[in-house]
Amino acid sequence: MTSVIGLLLMLITVTDGVVTHCDGRQNGAQCYGALGGTVSLQLMDDFSGIYRYQLKAKNVNVLSGRNNTPPVIIMKDRSSFIPSNGTFWIHNLSRNDSGEYELQTFDSNGKQTENRTLQLLVQGVVTHCDGRQNGAQCYGALGGTVSLQLMDDFSGIHRYQVKAKNVTVLSGGKKQQPVIMRKDRSSFIPSNGTFWIHNLSRNDSGEYRLTTHDSNGKLIENRTLQLLVQAPVSSVSLVSECLSQGEMKVSCSSEGGDSPQYRWTLNGKSLTEAKLLSGNKQTNIITLKQHVSGRLVCSSWNHVSSASKEININNCGFIYIDCTINGTKISKWVFKENNTLCVEPTTEKQSIMVGVLSALLIFLLVGIAMICTRKKTPIVKAEVGDQELIYTDVRIVKQQSKKLTRKPCEDVDVEYGQVKFRERPQHMDTAADVYAMVQKRQGT
Structure with a gap:
């Protein structure tokens, strides 16, 4: 089939984007490339027989070479060249790549053998x-x-x-x-x-x-x-606003797009009606219920493009209370910082607990003291016939009426209390008299 004179263009969708092929072997050819894609410019059938050549873009050399020497490529990170089939590739196209490209070839005497141009236009979608x-x-x-x-x-x-x-x-x-x-x-x-x-x-x-x-x-x-x-959708913006009862109003807007449509997702899943107070997942303004939180994404699209924006949302500082006060049931969302309803009297409870613990501690200390005192109660023994006379709680009381100087152990009254008799153990031959906790008391 006879090829088209001037321009032969074919676009192929690949994993890396759109690849555009353009036949630039005719002078004045018009070529197109996709923004972010790749363009293949067919400059000649074969460069192997060309003594010297150069390709200029906006009067700047982007490709040069000569017979039997490797080509010099200015934009190595985005360009490639195959001399055997005469194709020059530009990858990751930007709008700055648009413009006139001029190819010049020379013979061994330096005489120009060919000079032709092509126009490259990099487009969006x-x-x-x-x-x-x-x-x-x-x-x-x-x-x-x-x-x-x-x-x-x-x-x-x-x-x-x-x-x-x-x-x-x-x-x-x-x-x-x-x-x-x-x-x-x-x-x-x-x-x-x-x-x-x-x-x-x-x-x-x-x-x-x-x-x-x-x-x-x-x-x-x-x-x-x-x-x-x-017109394609160029960008999307999201604005969120907390309402008086803890709901969240979110507005999604797009720039540049004709007849935009919207869809919402929450944490990677389609937003359900159960999480909405008003609006639906296909409108650009929605109101979320108080308990909803997570990663919210709004996508705006039309038949030729799409764009999206995401935000992280929380519960606006509201809490849900559920209690009964004076017989009245209270169940609603309130702002946590200003809430005075259904608040547990934590201070009073803490005071009661401190009092109880203090009383228990006192009782414990008294009990320990009594046990220790009882263990240390003195026992005084004396023998009466075949029986032992046991004196406990022996006290010596000072005499209060006389202030005479006396020698120790003179005129001392001794009181004995809790006298008990018990049978003397048969195996004991003798027993020492034991007196403890003797207290002096002056005679009256």
Whole structure:
């Protein structure tokens, strides 16, 4: 099949993004690349026979080389070159890569043998639409590229044409090359039946009609598709606000997008109605119940793009109280810092506990003292016949009425109390008299 003069473009979606292939072997070729993607520029069939060459972008050398020497690539981290098939690759495209690229070749005498240019335009969003069914609805991103799959293959179609708003934008046939009305913004690949529109504007929206005819001019097929160009969503912002009863109001807004739609997730799962006081998971403003917390994500999207934003939310400092005061049941959410309801009298309870523990400690100490005193109670023994006379609690009392100086042990009254008799043990021959806790008391 005869190739398209000027531009042959094909976009392939791969894991690393969009890869754009452009035939730049014709002077003035228009090429397109996807933002963040890769473009392959077919500069020549083979550079191995070229004595010296250089490629400039905005008058700056980005590629140079000569026969039998390795090429010099300025942007090694984002560019690559295959001399044997004449392709120059630019990866991770940015808008700064857009512009004019000029290729110059020279012979061994330094004479210029070729000088041609191509234009590269890096665009934001590339969309694909299957338009092989009548009435298909397709979408394109404002400023981006749309690929319309019109047929599997046009190589066997005798004559065809595509009209947009009753104006022919593409025509061709089995024995003639395709005619593209807007060559600066459109391209066509008959072998895979795709029609590309680049740098989309809102004027590109509307109905596109494809008609095919046989060799006798008879109409074979007549079908349409609708193309709608939308501005892509550029960014999303989230604003949260705590309400008076502990609820949380969250607003989600997007910038730049046409007809944005919204969806919410909480901790990686779709937000359920049970966690909402108002709104639903498809509106941009929701009110969450008091107990809801975690990672909240709002996604804004339309048919050509999407963006999202996340925040971590908590319970706004509210607590749920449930108690009965003076016979009245109280169950509600309150702000913890200002709450005076259902508060346990912790101070009074602590005072009571301290008192109880103190009393127990006192009783314990008194008990220990009594036990120790009882163990140390003196016992005084004396013998009376075959019996022992036992004196306990012996006290010596001072005489209070006389203040005479006396020798120790003179005129001392001795009191005995708790006198008990018991049988003398048979095995004891003698026993010593034992007197303890003797207290002196002066005679009256």
